[in-house]
Structure formats: structure tokens, C-alpha cells
Amino acid sequence: MKLKKIGAPLAVLTAAALSLTACAANEGAAPATTPAGGSGPGAPSTAAASSLSGTLAGRGSSAMSVAQQTWIAGFQAANSGVTINYSPDGSGAGRESFTSGAVDYAGSDRAFKDEEMGAGKFGACTADSNALNLPVYISPIAIIFNVEGVDKLQLDADTVAGIFSGKITNWNDPAIAATNAGVTFPDSPITAVHRSDDSGTTENFTDYLAQAAPSVWTEEADGEWPAAFGGESAQGTAGVVDAVTGGTNTIGYADASQAGDLGIVVVKSGDAFVGPTAEDAAKLVDNSPVVEGRGEHDYALELDRKAEGAYPIALVAYAMVCEDYKDDAKAELVKAYMEYMISDEGQKAAQAAAGNAPISADMQAKLQAAVESIS
Structure with missing residues (x-):
């Protein structure tokens, strides 16, 4: 010694x-x-x-x-x-x-x-x-959702940023419909859930928003959720998953391994929509x-959240x-x-x-x- x-x-x-x-x-x-x-x-x-x-x-x-x-x-x-x-x-x-x-x-x-x-x-x-x-x-970090009558959801970066920044507030918004042809969305408010604690998951998620949708997401990447953007808060990964599961017309983000039976958003990456698979995160x-x-x-x-063909929210x-x-x-x-x-x-x-x-x-x-x- x-x-x-x-x-x-x-x-x-x-x-x-x-x-x-x-x-x-x-x-x-x-x-x-x-x-x-x-x-x-x-x-x-x-x-x-x-x-x-x-x-x-x-x-x-x-x-x-x-x-x-x-x-x-x-x-x-x-x-x-x-x-x-x-x-x-x-x-x-x-x-x-x-x-x-x-x-x-x-x-x-x-x-x-x-x-x-x-x-x-x-x-x-x-x-x-x-x-x-x-x-x-x-x-991968999954964007999880629980929306009445909706089983599949595709979103581009600007729309994701609009939802979580509070600029898009209703599920029947045209921006959401634009990437989801044939899907009927409820005329209901969006409840966007974020972490209340200082979280690396939040830092990775906001880093994606800052890199991929800079014209909409005007804050820098941070482990603490920007107070200006509001939304519903929950403690830890389990808290976010519980809030999305137990709420109505909710959306949030969590480690994909803990998404359970919730719906998972397929995100636009380049010209394709990519899911949160281990391979695409790698x-x-x-x-x-x-x-x-x-x-x-x-x-x-x-x-690099703009890597072509990769799942960008890992x-x-x-x-x-x-x-x-x-x-x-x-x-x-x-x-x-x-x-x-x-x-x-x-x-x-x-x-x-x-x-x-x-x-x-x-x-x-x-x-x-x-x-x-x-x-």
C-alpha cells in the first residue's frame, strides 16, 4: 500500500x-x-x-x-x-x-x-x-406517449421541440398531422412531461433538441429543464413513465429500456424515420x-445528433x-x-x-x- x-x-x-x-x-x-x-x-x-x-x-x-x-x-x-x-x-x-x-x-x-x-x-x-x-x-432515449386512439406516432425534430417548448399545445395541431397521414388525433391539450431533477437524460434530450431544431428550441442543452418552457414535471425516469402512463394525452421522454407498454415515437433522421433501437443508437x-x-x-x-441514419436521441x-x-x-x-x-x-x-x-x-x-x- x-x-x-x-x-x-x-x-x-x-x-x-x-x-x-x-x-x-x-x-x-x-x-x-x-x-x-x-x-x-x-x-x-x-x-x-x-x-x-x-x-x-x-x-x-x-x-x-x-x-x-x-x-x-x-x-x-x-x-x-x-x-x-x-x-x-x-x-x-x-x-x-x-x-x-x-x-x-x-x-x-x-x-x-x-x-x-x-x-x-x-x-x-x-x-x-x-x-x-x-x-x-x-x-436510446424513447419519446413515450399515451394518446387516446393513437398507436403510432411519427415526429420531426421541429415538432418535438414545439411540443416540449409549449409552442404546440393541442394534439390536432397541423404540424403533428403533417407527418402522420391517416391518423386521427383528439382535439385535446398536450401534457408534456419532463424530469424535475438534474438529469443526464434531460441533458441528452435537450442536446438533441438544440442540435436538431435550433430555430424552435432556443435553450442550450442542460440537465435541468428550462423553467420558461413549463410542462408537467416528475422525479426520475420512473416518475416520468408513471406520469405518462397515468395521465391523459401525455408525452414524455425516458430511457427506452423503461418505456414498458407505452407508445414510442419514431423520429425523423435525415430523410427517414428511425426508431429507438440499440443498433441505431450505436x-x-x-x-x-x-x-x-x-x-x-x-x-x-x-x-453528433445529426449523424445520417442514426437514432439521434441516445x-x-x-x-x-x-x-x-x-x-x-x-x-x-x-x-x-x-x-x-x-x-x-x-x-x-x-x-x-x-x-x-x-x-x-x-x-x-x-x-x-x-x-x-x-x-
Whole structure:
């Protein structure tokens, strides 16, 4: 152990927060297989795996909650001495908790911005350590709806922006009818539901609106909903889904994996209408560059919402970790968990449970190197 880490305190979440996602995910989980890249610390049949013990605390993105539960179940099945608690309180809460040192890792539907990065800014990290943004989860954001008598809905970007900015207020508006020939819409007010919390899902959704419909959506991308545009608010992904489900003539946005039986909008991308599939979301990520000026192992992405033929409203959720942890034992656990998360098995398990798009082989190799650099 490095001397600078001996006795380093680590702030912890309150018991109430940790209880939101418990280690009961072990139950019924199938044993994991060796992650891609060899017999690393996430492999179940090695001495390293059997000797791992301790607790990790994570907090953040509710959109990747299903994936986190799946990864936790698989990892704990292979490493019975480890307990991982993840609280899906929203991306903003996750970033704040990681910055303060209240958790060992965070999940966020956007990367840390340049002004949020910097050595010495993160409580669990050493004074000379920055954070790493690792894109571990790719998922389309679905525009969900519950409209009387309407089963299918196609919208272009300007119309979506008009609805959510409050400029289009009734379901029989000509702009909606223009892309939905033969569909009869009710003469009823639109209830547009947005997130009330600081949310990476909101930031990705508003980034799409700002890029694809700049003449209608006049606000910049932000995790907090612009007050000027109004609408009905709800807490978290589950809150938006519940509000759209329980309301009348409603529309909202949520991670596609949690859309349930609600109607899903098919969005115009270029000259075609594209649905929120994992494959089309992956195209968006493959065509997007890495943010310039970051460290060697940081993979924050600049998503290009105008990529031809791609589904433009996808989120990339990041695992946020330290380059160098104050506590060596925490670093070992984080490395092992991240290795499983990015492995072929981890990605496929999440896809089966959450419907996300697995990261590409190229990105997997980059993230493996990043994980190996954690100390």
C-alpha cells in the first residue's frame, strides 16, 4: 500500500440512501465467466476473484439502473465477498456525490464538463488525481406517449421541440398531422412531461433538441429543464413513465429500456424515420468524436445528433472513477467491477436486461486499458 493512502478517510452514503439498491441482487444470479482481456480480477474461477472482499458505494443515473442491477448481480455471484450498493438517484446526484467523496464511483448520463474536471476535485481520489469518464452504457432515449386512439406516432425534430417548448399545445395541431397521414388525433391539450431533477437524460434530450431544431428550441442543452418552457414535471425516469402512463394525452421522454407498454415515437433522421433501437443508437456513438483536451484514458464523447441514419436521441452513461484512489483496497474493487462491466459478458447481460447497445470491440479495448491504469 502506498504511504499516502494509509488511513485515508472515505465519506459514505447514509444508510437510507444505500438501501435504495441492496446487495440482494446476488439472488438468482448465474455465475459470471472470465471477462474479455484474460483472467482479470473479475474472473470467478481465479484466486484473485475468490479473495476479493469489501464494499463499494455508487450513486447516479436512474436510466442505467437496470444495467447496474444486472452488473452487480453478475459480479457478486462471482465474488461473494464483495457488496456493491448503487442508488439510482439521478446523474446530478451521482456527480455531486462522487465529487464530494460520498461514493466510490458514479453513474452519469453525461460526462463531467471541462470546468468540473481537475486534479484534487474529487473526494475519493488523491490530490493529484483527476476523474475518468468511461462510457459503459449506450441506450436510446424513447419519446413515450399515451394518446387516446393513437398507436403510432411519427415526429420531426421541429415538432418535438414545439411540443416540449409549449409552442404546440393541442394534439390536432397541423404540424403533428403533417407527418402522420391517416391518423386521427383528439382535439385535446398536450401534457408534456419532463424530469424535475438534474438529469443526464434531460441533458441528452435537450442536446438533441438544440442540435436538431435550433430555430424552435432556443435553450442550450442542460440537465435541468428550462423553467420558461413549463410542462408537467416528475422525479426520475420512473416518475416520468408513471406520469405518462397515468395521465391523459401525455408525452414524455425516458430511457427506452423503461418505456414498458407505452407508445414510442419514431423520429425523423435525415430523410427517414428511425426508431429507438440499440443498433441505431450505436451508430450515433460510432460517429461521435472524443472530447478534445482530456487525459489519455478519458473517453468523454461529443455526440453528433445529426449523424445520417442514426437514432439521434441516445444517451451514453458513464462510470466515473478516480485515476488514483486514496484507498488501495477501493481501487482494487473498482478495477475488478469496471472490468466485469465492460467485458463481453457484462455488456451482453446488460443488453438482455435493459435493451442497451453493447460497446464496440474498439471501445472495449480502450476502456480495458483505462481500467488497467486505475491505481
